[in-house]
Amino acid sequence: MTTVPVPGPRRLPLLGNLPAFSRDPLAFFTRLRERGDLVEWRLGPQRALFLSRPEDIGELLTGIETEFRHPELGWAFKLVLGEGVVTSEGPAWRRKRALVQPAVRPRQVRGYAETMADCAATLADTWRPGQRLDVRDEMLGLTQRIAVRTLFGADTAGRESMIGPAMDVAQRAIGDEFRGVTLFLPPWIPTPGRRRLKRAVTVIDREVARVTELRRRGDEDRDDLLSRLLAARDEQDRPLTDKEIRDEAVTLYIGGHETTGTTLTWAWYLLSRSPGARARLTRELDDVLGGRPPGHDDLKQLPWTEQIIKETLRLYPPVWLMTGIAKADSTLAGRPVAEGTVLWSSQWSAHRDARWFPRPDDFRPERWDPDAAEAVPDHAWFPFGGGSRACLGARFAMVEAVLVLATLAQRFHVETDPGDIPPRTGLTLQPSCPLQATLRPAAG
Template sequence: MVPGPRGLPLLGSLPDFGKDPLGFLTRLRDHGSLVTWRFGGKLCVFLSEPDCVGELLIGAEEHFDRAELGVAFRTLLGNGVVVAEGADWRRKRSLVQPSVRPKQVKAYASTMVAEAVRAADGWADGRSIELRREMSALTQRVAVRTIFGTGKDADVDAIGRAMSVAQQEIGAEMSGLGALLPSWMPTPGRARVRKAVAVIDREVARVVAEHRNEGSGRPDLLSRLLVAQDETGARLTDEEIRDETVTLYIGGHETTASALVWAWTLLSANPDVHASLTRELDRVLGDREPGFEDYEKLTYTQAVVKETLRLYPTIWVISGVAREGATVGGRRLPAGTRVWSSPWATHRDPRWFRDPEEFRPERWAPPEGTEAEEIPEYAWFPFGGGPRVCLGARFAMVEAVLVLAVLARRFRVDVHPSQLRPAPKLTLQPDREVWATVRGRKG
């Protein structure tokens, strides 16, 4: 292994990581494939080679424990499928997975398109919009309708505001001194998270009670979770229902909203890519709105989303804790070593991607007659991988592609020039408001 930065006594490299997490992880990558460093007093190893990343992801259940991501993170997600381990994780995954299988995602596609059309109907040629607000509102409505089966704006607003507060505090704790504080120590940030989560819990409990009173048969995710049974016939408890709905909400809203904002920003800066996108939309859709059956046909639109997630992966860091006997790259890791990988750093590595800083969807959808770029497995992992791959990956991809298709078929979005920087919070977001002018393509 290659020794990385020495850091400071007690703190290790935490100050450098906290100041610029993405830059710090990129510098670690440039040290070598397996780099040692210290997060506070904890020994860490950073992985950047796809083969090593694959070992971490594939061995997630057998050789690595879940890393503790802070009190704020645990307060929001509880012990949902993202956090659970061992037999508890396997049980919860078996209960949640049927709700996001392709057949179910197909059923949700009409809601995705309907909400995108609703957003498009509110746009007009020459109108100035704030993209983060627009995309967040759109994906919030999709998440609330598909998960909770309600479209009330009050529900969307209450949950959305609370989620924004929680996400802000999770990002601050993950990369700051809060990561080293004991879980019992009160801080203002942890107090804000608890207050926000209380709002979320109250809303979820109210909707769960409504579903129980109305009985089964509704087409939303929550209704499916309420009747799901494990191999013993047991169902999820109310607390487990709460944890899984919050987890699904984050996966179906936060990640997709961020990806769409970055997609519009990249398309605005790359007019040739935008032209290729609209040519495909005109050819496949003509003057109609997309449906689920169009998803597989929109190969270039998919490529735009995949390339956006390469440059701006919403999940920017993945980590685990080595168990006794764990190895990576043929090297044994001391038990308790925290192992890190970063989609941000690996996705932008010139060893795996030609011209890695360029926005080139053709990597994923090469023009006819041209050779495809060879991309190693686990060089691209915005949804993780292995047994703990994100359950909502297909939901997120279908939503991003269909929403982009609805809006880009009607409008060009010109993002106003600004020095946007990615802010690594719970998900990777722009560090400021993103203003744009929409231009109508068709009457």
């Protein structure tokens, strides 16, 4: 099947569609999807194609590293993540992926499950019925503690206050670039945001180096992610360098903290607006756990809890866009694609396509029931990407989100204030304003 591209919205000289994209990327992508499955537009001077059909999205995702490459990343992104597995290409990427992947395989993730549940239980111990709180602050604080403990080990408890604020600055700077705010500024322009970012990266580098040196000097076996990175060896028996350790540690931290904290924030928002789904969650947790803390062995017995997370990832995917650039003259969707063409797809847009998800704006965890009549095509739901560049931490993120939700929800209802809260694009898809809530006992 050959798909003929249709023209996108009217563009401006030189700027193309950049103003409309920067102003509201999610609405812009939705308008592109409504025009057709393959839409031509321009991001400044760059020719771009927007993909909406799952088969075409699959071609893009599986073609990264062969037919397509990642676009040039912004200055902030490269400064923060360095040359880690997310930013590398070609042989360097293959080597690093092979070294990092064993640290997040299912068997290793199983060992981190107890830490995830323990951190969530510790947070629940500080909560009180009637308490008012900011849901995003609570969830990001929790996933930050989990990230620090699983990455650096239990003896770093309390170090979140060192690295956490610096990571927040870094993530905001990357988010500005994602929206095009600073993407086209030359690196030598010293904006206030860039000066803050440089100071933040200095803090991050110093803390990672400190813990790395402690691990190198230690004589006991440890099970944290950093220790696994230090022990990794490639086919030539070469370890990761200190710079590579730093880059992978920061990548794992951001992937394990920001995305899962964001997912849990939106999950509470959706559950608060869906009493039926929340009641079914309470019944499942009561039946399976009976008041005891959840563990890794309980995951298969908590299908509704997992379906809530999957539906949250559909409606509010933390990663909301994917891009690739044609390495050479190629084809996609049965038509020629010229070298240098930028190919875009958006989880936000694809996940809300009524062709694959009936009543797409409704929160319906039941659509993920194993026997559901609504079959979801491959690559219509891709919160963790796909192909060879799929997120290495996908299993870690799902286990963490399910265990945290189960631990907290069996003790409290998190009743968010009424009213719609639109998302704000950045490094991840965050609520555009504070998400305030009141705690109620789950038994009530």
